[in-house]
Amino acid sequence: MKHLIYTIFSEHKNIVIFLHIISAVIWVGGMIAMRFAAHQSIQLIDNVPEKIERSAHALKRLFSIVAPFVIILIITAVIMAVGYGFRTAAVGPNGNVLNDYAMFIYNIVHVKEAIWLVMAVNFLAMVIRRNKAAKLIANGDLIAAASTLKLIAKYMVPLNIVLGLIAIYLGVFLRNAY
Numbered sequence: 001m002k003h004l005i006y007t008i009f010s011e012h013k014n015i016v017i018f019l020h021i022i023s024a025v026i027w028v029g030g031m032i033a034m035r036f037a038a039h040q041s042i043q044l045i046d047n048v049p050e051k052i053e054r055s056a057h058a059l060k061r062l063f064s065i066v067a068p069f070v071i072i073l074i075i076t077a078v079i080m081a082v083g084y085g086f087r088t089a090a091v092g093p094n095g096n097v098l099n100d101y102a103m104f105i106y107n108i109v110h111v112k113e114a115i116w117l118v119m120a121v122n123f124l125a126m127v128i129r130r131n132k133a134a135k136l137i138a139n140g141d142l143i144a145a146a147s148t149l150k151l152i153a154k155y156m157v158p159l160n161i162v163l164g165l166i167a168i169y170l171g172v173f174l175r176n177a178y
């Protein structure tokens with residue numbers, strides 16, 4: 001398996017990095033556009049049922065576009081993490097630390113993995129929440145639907161934007177690490 005990943009990375013390095021970066025662009029950029037353009041615009045709709053329906057629909061479109069890129073991002077991340085040999089440079093065969101700087105860089109890779117995990121769980125929670133809001137809208141319970149969607153706009157999307165920006169910065173850091 002490791003050998004296959006090395007081969008994929010050495011033969012298709014540009015494609016792997018491109019797919020990683022474009023996934024981050026679509027995921028994080030999509031959330032920024034949704035929160036600071038679409039959301040602000042939808043808030044200007046006077047008709048309350050229409051406003052709530054538009055919000056749920058716009059989120060559905062965003063989430064279905066982003067979902068494949070959440071997966072592409074982690075696949076390319078694993079290929080890069082193995083392909084660059086961060087662990088091999090940092091840890092010896094007996095689990096001993098070979099080099100302090102390499103270990104520090106390897107830990108940054110772990111931080112990025114943890115960020116992806118939190119972002120992916122938060123993303124899934126948003127999908128579930130939006131589906132719940134869509135059901136409430138279908139049942140005519142607009143007040144409950146509005147409060148269900150509010151949490152997504154107020155905390156969940158901003159959380160993923162902040163974590164995404166940190167992950168992008170750490171990506172630049174890793175690129176320049178050696």
Ligand code: HEM
Pocket residue numbers: 017020021023024025027028073074077078080081084109112113114115116119164165167168170171172173174175
């Ligand atoms: C899942 C764990 C992750 C790992 C192991 C990982 C690993 C890496 C590595 C090794 C690079 C350097 C590539 C190069 O040689 O140029 C990189 C770059 C990058 N990463 Fe990640 N990454 C992860 C998650 C993420 C996440 C969650 C995002 C954003 C949502 C992200 C966004 C980026 C971006 C935009 C770059 C390009 C930076 C540049 O080329 O200057 N990464 N990542």
